Amino acid sequence: MGKLVDGKWLEGSVISSDDKGAFDRKPRTFRDVISNDHAVYTPESGRYHLYVSYACPWAHRALIYRELKNLTDHISVSVVHPDMLEKGWSFARHFETAIEGTTKDHLFDSTHLYEVYQKAQPDISTSVTVPILWDKKTNTIVNNESSEIIRILNIAFNELTGNHDDYYPEEHQADIDTWNEAIYESLNNGVYRSGFAKTQAAYNSAVVPLFETLDAIEAHLENREFLVGNTLTEADIRLIPTLLRFDLVYYIHFKCSQKRIADYPRLSRYTKKFYKLDAIKNTTNFEQIKRHYYFSHEDINPHRIIPLIPSLNEEY
Numbered sequence: 001m002g003k004l005v006d007g008k009w010l011e012g013s014v015i016s017s018d019d020k021g022a023f024d025r026k027p028r029t030f031r032d033v034i035s036n037d038h039a040v041y042t043p044e045s046g047r048y049h050l051y052v053s054y055a056c057p058w059a060h061r062a063l064i065y066r067e068l069k070n071l072t073d074h075i076s077v078s079v080v081h082p083d084m085l086e087k088g089w090s091f092a093r094h095f096e097t098a099i100e101g102t103t104k105d106h107l108f109d110s111t112h113l114y115e116v117y118q119k120a121q122p123d124i125s126t127s128v129t130v131p132i133l134w135d136k137k138t139n140t141i142v143n144n145e146s147s148e149i150i151r152i153l154n155i156a157f158n159e160l161t162g163n164h165d166d167y168y169p170e171e172h173q174a175d176i177d178t179w180n181e182a183i184y185e186s187l188n189n190g191v192y193r194s195g196f197a198k199t200q201a202a203y204n205s206a207v208v209p210l211f212e213t214l215d216a217i218e219a220h221l222e223n224r225e226f227l228v229g230n231t232l233t234e235a236d237i238r239l240i241p242t243l244l245r246f247d248l249v250y251y252i253h254f255k256c257s258q259k260r261i262a263d264y265p266r267l268s269r270y271t272k273k274f275y276k277l278d279a280i281k282n283t284t285n286f287e288q289i290k291r292h293y294y295f296s297h298e299d300i301n302p303h304r305i306i307p308l309i310p311s312l313n314e315e316y
């Protein structure tokens, strides 16, 4: 792991949480939108590109929206290799064994994803994350925050595609926001806080609320198919990528081990039902998910042993 500082890649070892000085600056993020009345970023077919990893739950959201909103012919995609090593995300052709579903960088043929950030801004200081929503016309990043990318995809291209499905409908926005906040804090990010904790206290303070939230969702799903209202909404779409990774990775690798999703009857039913949707099934790659986590976090799994777990593809 590492990050870009003043446009140069610095490996993770030099960026400890105790470090001050040169590395003590806020990462640059891109937070723009695409809309008909935007001065620069207007909706156009073929203009925008997504950089994703199939392993990453945040990128998974963007991929799900791209399918749900019929954007596959309008927004192209490059998929990084699942191993995130010393130089961060990279592209598959540079590995001896290509992994199914990964691609080269279709726009620049880069070796590493940090080169794409350098193209957006040569002296950039930032962590190099996926997803990225890239504008081919102005050669920069429109947005690299998944919660905002999915709001863009939800609405910006409606006239182009004729797909007006709304996963953040006005009448449910308050409820969706409430679930999003609880789920982000304790689950989407909670699994990482559990897995990356360096003290018992930090671990405990992540895991206890994590399972409280899972218990609360399990109770909420009694006689309900969706988190909010009677249709799929953003709240479900932000939860599902975390659930799909839970038993395979978070339960073992991140020590979220009080229960599996399989031990929750309603959450299991809920996850399996959504997994049947093309937009979710087509964007879920269990092999890359396993490979990424068990291979990339040397601190947690130094020998990079990938547990033999029955394939979830068959179970779902």
Ligand SMILES: N[C@@H](CCC(=O)N[C@@H](CS)C(=O)NCC(=O)O)C(=O)O
Binding pocket: 001, 002, 055, 056, 057, 058, 059, 088, 127, 128, 129, 130, 131, 144, 145, 146, 147
């Ligand atoms: N808040 C960002 C987080 C994205 C993120 O952390 N992605 C991870 C992959 S799961 C990443 O690229 N990490 C690389 C790094 O932090 O250096 C979002 O939701 O888009």
